Amino acid sequence: MSQTLAASSGARAGRAPARVPARGPARPPRPTLRVVAAPVAERGRTVFVLGALALLVAGLVTLLLVNTALAQGSFRLHDLRARSGELADQSQALREDIAQQASPQRLSSKAAALGMVPSGSVAFLRLSDGRVLGVAKPAAAPTAPTVTASATSAPTTGAKATTAPTAQPTTTR
Amino acid sequence: MFLGVCVVISLFAVQLLRLQALDASAMAQEALGGRLTTVTVPALRGAVLDTHGVTLAASVERWDVVASQRVVAAWQQFVPDPARPGTTIKLTLGPHDAALLLAPLLGQDVDALTTKLTGTRGYVVLKRSVTPQVWRAVDDLDIGGVSGTRTSQRVHPSGGLAAPITGWFSGDNKPLGGMETRLDAQLTGKDGKSTFERDPYGRQIATGQIAGFDAVPGNDVRLTIDRDLQWKAEKALAVQVRATGALSGTAVVMRVSDGAILALANAPTFDPNATGEALGANLRNRALGDIYEPGSTGKVMTAAAAIEEGVVKASSPFTVPSTLRRAGKTFQDSHSHPVEHLTFAGVLATSSNVGTIMAGERVPPATMHDYLAKFGIGRPTGLDFPGESRGILAPAQDWSGTQRYTVLFGQGLSVNAVQAAGVYQTIANGGVRMPPRLVEGVQRVDGTVATSPAATGTRVVSAATAKTVITMLEGVVSKEGTAPEAMIPGYRVAGKTGTAQRRDDTCKCYRGYTGSFIGLAPADAPQLVVAVTLQRPVKGYYGGTVAAPVFRDIMTYALQELQIPPTGAASPSIRLTTDGR
Missing domain, CATH: 3.90.1310.10 (Penicillin-binding protein 2a (Domain 2))
Known part of the structure; x- marks a missing residue:
């Protein structure tokens, strides 16, 4: 049945163009039909969905990576801070030590241990006239202690006043 | 069955709604509170x-x-089991x-x-x-x-x-x-604050x-303190305080040009790292907090005032007996001596009280008071130092009969060591008093210092008067003067000894002495003033014997450290005695 249908319609189709002009010019010619491709929109949507998915995944992965990196950075920050603190402490301890070693007390006792003595006098050479100012002589080892009291030089008259309090000062020197 | 499931699901939904929508912020807050920590960062x-x-x-x-x-x-600890590794x-x-x-x-x-x-x-x-x-x-x-x-x-x-x-x-x-x-x-400083979320290990x-x-x-x-000079001053002073059995001592090193205090030594002192063990009496700055009657070092003010007022000259002759009766009281020199024929310079060089009274009484009390005040006596130093005492200078009209004479030789008025040094700074600076300075300024982060504007000085006496007084003070630091021990080889040194009767607060009387020496160098171009004071030394007490050696030690070191060369000029020969015309 379908064969006969196809054959008759095929025959009709084959014959039709020849017959149309004969039947009357009033009817406009039918547009030719052709097979069109599947709608582009259909394919586009798939791509879009896939793209969006990919983007989402990529975004999530990136977020994950960034977060991981941040967390790692945070751990590293923590460790480095600890290290920095440690080094700062060390530096502070060393500075304190240097300051102590550089103190005048320490230096003078070390110099004394090396057999050095404080210089009693100093001389300057004036360039303008070549004159030596001050007294240039080698330093002598001081008799310890450097500053001594002349205990014996206190006159006895004064000692009297030391023991006897007075109401009003009438003398001084 | 279906109904049951519906009820349960509904309950879930309600709970979800409650947690996520209604109580959400409170819950989040609570959780955040667990993680959030605030740390004070101490400055x-x-x-x-x-x-x-x-x-x-x-x-x-x-x-x-x-x-x-x-x-x-x-206390418990988990340690690796040596018998079973990994546990x-x-x-x-x-x-x-x-x-x-x-x-x-x-x-x-x-x-x-x-x-x-x-x-x-x-x-x-x-x-x-x-x-x-x-x-x-x-x-x-x-x-x-x-x-x-x-x-x-x-x-x-x-x-x-x-x-x-x-x-x-x-x-x-x-x-x-x-x-x-x-x-x-x-x-x-200002403490900081840091608030952040942290994990259970304390990490941010x-x-x-x-x-x-x-x-x-x-x-x-x-x-303004110079550490090395400070050390030298403290050491020299401490040794001498021990050696003389003094109660205490102070040493002040002052720069002449601007009144900057380069060293301010106290003895005995204390260990700032162990103040708990320090004696309460030592927790102070004696050089600013303790006042004393300066004695003969104060004569320089009398001399400056008398010369400035034109009533006396360095060469003016004085016939000086051993004692002098004034205001119903006999004033005496420290040593009994026959009548001497001295110039005013000689009066100062031998530190004669009688001679000083004879010269000083030519200046009216009120005028003398004004000079003393201008020299900074009885006035705050301006350092605004905690525990500072401004000393005592009674108004002239309140001076008792004898006080009018005692102030001439530095008794009956009280000063702190910095004020005493300031008097000599004034003389050394050509008669212009610079208020003492102790703070250079605030150091910025980059190391530069924001200094306070330079203070203006006050003229107390003329430059000529100051020069005359310094020349006279050079006579003190000589074989004929009271302080040969203050001489520094190569340098011209001027200064004055002081051996004052010491006001003892325990007995409210005068007992013991204050031995001091204040000097300046180089005398012909003064750069530094050093003031050494010893309170109640018992092994020796004359300023010339107990304080002058400390002055020499500190000044010698200071001149070396600050590289101040001698001027090379010879000391002028100054007449100390007259032939008794």
Whole structure:
């Protein structure tokens, strides 16, 4: 049945163009039909969905990576801070030590241990006239202690006043 | 069945709605509160520096190691099992094990530490103020119940040097004296705050909230003090105070041109790192806080006033007996002597009280008072130093009959050591008094110093008068004067001895002496003034014998350190005696 249908319609189709002009010019010619491709929109949507998915995944992965990196950075920050603190402490301890070693007390006792003595006098050479100012002589080892009291030089008259309090000062020197 | 499922699902939904929508913010807040932590970032106190930027006092981080005895008693630790690798066993440790580990770190005896760690107290201080490194090592031991508290400590790298200037602290770190108190506002920093989310290990959560502000450290302050000179002055003074059996002593080194105090030594002093052990009486700056009657060093003011007023000249002749009766009282010279024929310069060189009265009484009391006041006597120094005493200078109309004469030779008025040095600074600076300075300025972060504007001086006497007085003072530092011990080879030195009767507050009478020497060098172009004062020395007491040697020691060192060359000019020969015409 379908064969006969196809054959008759095929025959009709084959014959039709020849017959149309004969039947009357009033009817406009039918547009030719052709097979069109599947709608582009259909394919586009798939791509879009896939793209969006990919983007989402990529975004999530990136977020994950960034977060991981941040967390790692945070751990590293923590460790480095600890290290920095440690080094700062060390530096502070060393500075304190240097300051102590550089103190005048320490230096003078070390110099004394090396057999050095404080210089009693100093001389300057004036360039303008070549004159030596001050007294240039080698330093002598001081008799310890450097500053001594002349205990014996206190006159006895004064000692009297030391023991006897007075109401009003009438003398001084 | 279906209905049951519906009910359960509905309950779930309601609970979800409650959690996510209604209580959401409260819950989130609660969770955040668990993670959020606020840490105070303590600001370090600024340092006190010397004139070259050398640290005199600075703050450093320290830790107090504390323990809870209860927690230490139950201290457990998981250690790798040696028999079965990869597994751990639980060890129950106690105070003794903790003590064994801590003892070498804290430098304490194991038994003593064990005792400290044993008991039921929740808070025991094991050791105060350990260095951060020691604390780290202790922290790494991970002993349950042992913790640390961050503190700061004021350290003085040069030991007790300049302690009476820099100041001291109470037990709870409040400044109690010296520059620490005076400059507290500058030195104190502003604590910072940091708020952040943290994980159970205390690490900061990167994406969490962070808020807060940084700590602002205090400013460093520079003083005019020269550390090395300060050390020399303190050492020379301390040796002499011991040797003479003096109660105390002070030494002031002042720059002539601007009144800057380069050294301010006190003896006895105290260790700022152990103020708890210091004697309360020593926790002070005697050079500014203690006042005394200057005695003969005050005669320089009488001389300057008399010369400025034109009533006397350096060469004016005086016939000086051993005693002089004034206001119903007999004034005498320190040594009994036959009638002498001296110039006014000779009066000063031999420190004659009688001669000084004869010259000084030519100036009316009110005028004399004004000169003394202009020299800074009885006036605040302007240093505004905590515990400073301005001394005593009674108004002229209140002077008693004898006081009118005693002030002429420096008794009946009181000064502190800096004021006494200031008088000589005035003379050395051509008669212009510069207020003393102790603070150079505030040091900025880049190391530069923001100095306060230079103070203007006050003219007290004319330059000519000042020059005459200095020439006369050179006569003191001579074989004929009272202070040959103050001579420095190569330099021209001018100065004055003082051996004042000392007001003793314990008996409200005069007992013992104040021996002093104040001098300046080089005499013909003065750059430095050094004032040495010893209170109640008993082995020798004359200013020329007890104080002048200390002056020589300090001045010699100062001239060398500051590289001040001698001028090379010869001392003018000055007549001290007349032929008694």
